Amino acid sequence: MWTPTLFSLLAATTVAQYSTNTTLGPDANGKYQISSDGIRANFIPYGASISNLFIKGKDGVERDIVLGFDKASQYEGEVHPHLGGVPGRYANRIKNSTFDIDGETFHILPNENNNNDTLHGGPNGWDYRNFTIVSHTTDSITFSIVDPDGEQGFPGEVISYITYTMTPNTWKIKIVAMATTKKTPIMLTSHTYWNLDGFANPDTPLALNHTFSLPYSGQRVGADNILIPDGTILPNQKYSVNDFWSSPKQIGANFTSPDLYGNCGFNCTGYDTCYIVNRDQNGPYDWHNTGPVASLSSDWSGIKIDIYTDQEAFQFYSCGGQTGDLPLKSTQGVSGRPAFVQQYGCVVMEVQDWIDAINQPEWQREKRQIFGPNSPTYTLEADYVFSASK
Numbered sequence: 001m002w003t004p005t006l007f008s009l010l011a012a013t014t015v016a017q018y019s020t021n022t023t024l025g026p027d028a029n030g031k032y033q034i035s036s037d038g039i040r041a042n043f044i045p046y047g048a049s050i051s052n053l054f055i056k057g058k059d060g061v062e063r064d065i066v067l068g069f070d071k072a073s074q075y076e077g078e079v080h081p082h083l084g085g086v087p088g089r090y091a092n093r094i095k096n097s098t099f100d101i102d103g104e105t106f107h108i109l110p111n112e113n114n115n116n117d118t119l120h121g122g123p124n125g126w127d128y129r130n131f132t133i134v135s136h137t138t139d140s141i142t143f144s145i146v147d148p149d150g151e152q153g154f155p156g157e158v159i160s161y162i163t164y165t166m167t168p169n170t171w172k173i174k175i176v177a178m179a180t181t182k183k184t185p186i187m188l189t190s191h192t193y194w195n196l197d198g199f200a201n202p203d204t205p206l207a208l209n210h211t212f213s214l215p216y217s218g219q220r221v222g223a224d225n226i227l228i229p230d231g232t233i234l235p236n237q238k239y240s241v242n243d244f245w246s247s248p249k250q251i252g253a254n255f256t257s258p259d260l261y262g263n264c265g266f267n268c269t270g271y272d273t274c275y276i277v278n279r280d281q282n283g284p285y286d287w288h289n290t291g292p293v294a295s296l297s298s299d300w301s302g303i304k305i306d307i308y309t310d311q312e313a314f315q316f317y318s319c320g321g322q323t324g325d326l327p328l329k330s331t332q333g334v335s336g337r338p339a340f341v342q343q344y345g346c347v348v349m350e351v352q353d354w355i356d357a358i359n360q361p362e363w364q365r366e367k368r369q370i371f372g373p374n375s376p377t378y379t380l381e382a383d384y385v386f387s388a389s390k
């Protein structure tokens with residue numbers, strides 16, 4: 001039974017009040033555009049997802065560098081790879097679909113690995129739902145969601161606002177979430193898939209030649225073969241397959257190393273890994289200008305993305321699970337090649353907190369992951385800054 005709170009009433013009724021520019025969309029495909037100098041993007045209410053991101057490469061040609069579908073209506077088909085949305089209320093996996101708060105055990109709905117765990121908030125997680133658009137201007141859009149008490153088994157109501165803003169060459173993300181009635185876990189992210197060539201590189205449809213770095217990530221979260229954290233924090237020793245901190249390297253640089261087999265779960269070669277972001281060794285920092293926590297670039301398009309964030313972990317997935325049946329958009333690809341995403345054709349990069357920390361109390365992340373009516377508001381901020389080599 002859902003009893004609306006003051007906050008939920010506000011979230012549900014603000015749409016008319018704040019929709020400042022009704023000429024702004026949706027377009028014929030159900031998408032809402034925002035833009036600034038050197039950057040334009042489309043979003044949809046389903047999952048508060050980004051569906052297109054257009055950046056000019058070194059040749060001056062605009063590339064659509066994120067995965068998505070051409071039409072908003074396609075997102076509710078059978079395939080749901082969490083394309084560009086905000087998984088919630090708890091991103092990544094929850095061990096045994098169970099957690100404790102103040103001595104009480106909660107069981108939430110499982111949805112992965114024969115129901116051994118919960119992925120991305122459950123079978124009806126946030127990115128399976130339509131958010132409400134509460135504001136839309138030429139350079140900014142804000143979505144909201146009211147997640148009722150008991151939904152997917154989670155305790156208490158959560159209200160969240162997701163704001164995407166474009167400034168010159170930059171995509172800014174700001175997420176706030178309030179637990180209005182009970183203590184509950186909250187851990188959010190933007191689950192965006194990237195190919196910085198827009199799949200138009202005639203030499204390769206893959207992202208293995210993209211160069212990647214994680215300058216603050218000397219450690220990662222250890223996980224079992226279904227990618228559930230096992231409580232260990234592991235060293236990314238210099239020159240090991242998980243070393244992206246000592247210097248940048250191509251994502252495919254270590255694909256012939258036997259060490260990479262099983263690195264992303266059972267029978268999986270590649271990455272699906274939560275890296276720890278540790279900036280404290282340099283003293284007090286402002287996340288806006290300390291960083292980036294991650295950089296990804298492609299020599300072919302010349303496009304580079306630098307990611308700045310207040311978050312303290314970074315999930316990186318090298319698309320080993322893609323099987324060649326997810327279609328590209330009409331804005332992507334190159335003629336003469338199948339218009340589908342191949343295995344290793346993309347990467348997912350997620351700024352977030354330490355995964356499944358709600359089941360690892362010794363990590364002491366409770367203040368960043370358990371929220372209630374008496375605690376501060378959950379927040380996430382990130383700046384994705386784009387540039388193109390000459």
Ligand SMILES: *[C@@H]1O[C@H](CO)[C@@H](O)[C@H](O)[C@H]1NC(C)=O
Pocket residue numbers: 020021023024137138
């Ligand atoms: C509304 O959107 C149109 C089309 O992008 C733009 O020309 C106009 O300036 C916008 N108006 C306001 C008030 O932002």
Ligand SMILES: *[C@@H]1O[C@H](CO)[C@@H](O)[C@H](O)[C@H]1NC(C)=O
Pocket residue numbers: 096098107
């Ligand atoms: C997993 O959760 C179930 C209840 O959903 C419980 O009976 C079982 O003991 C838990 N298993 C482990 C290993 O914690």
Ligand SMILES: *[C@@H]1O[C@H](CO)[C@@H](O)[C@H](O)[C@H]1NC(C)=O
Pocket residue numbers: 113114115116226
């Ligand atoms: C999941 O749980 C079942 C028992 O319910 C078990 O047989 C299976 O091996 C577990 N693991 C995976 C990866 O499915």
Ligand SMILES: *[C@@H]1O[C@H](CO)[C@@H](O)[C@H](O)[C@H]1NC(C)=O
Pocket residue numbers: 046076128129130
């Ligand atoms: C989301 O909105 C679309 C367009 O209004 C609608 O067709 C669809 O049924 C909605 N989906 C959900 C899960 O509410």
Ligand SMILES: *[C@@H]1O[C@H](CO)[C@@H](O)[C@H](O)[C@H]1NC(C)=O
Pocket residue numbers: 203204208209250253
């Ligand atoms: C990718 O990089 C490797 C070297 O790391 C190189 O051998 C290969 O030719 C490159 N492929 C493309 C398509 O650029």
Ligand SMILES: *[C@@H]1O[C@H](CO)[C@@H](O)[C@H](O)[C@H]1NC(C)=O
Pocket residue numbers: 239240241249253254257259
């Ligand atoms: C991984 O690739 C880097 C860059 O080419 C190399 O220096 C390193 O030795 C490789 N590590 C392994 C384990 O193959």
Ligand SMILES: *[C@@H]1O[C@H](CO)[C@@H](O)[C@H](O)[C@H]1NC(C)=O
Pocket residue numbers: 267
């Ligand atoms: C391991 O994965 C490959 C494809 O990457 C597949 O062909 C093979 O059947 C898998 N093996 C097992 C034991 O699942």
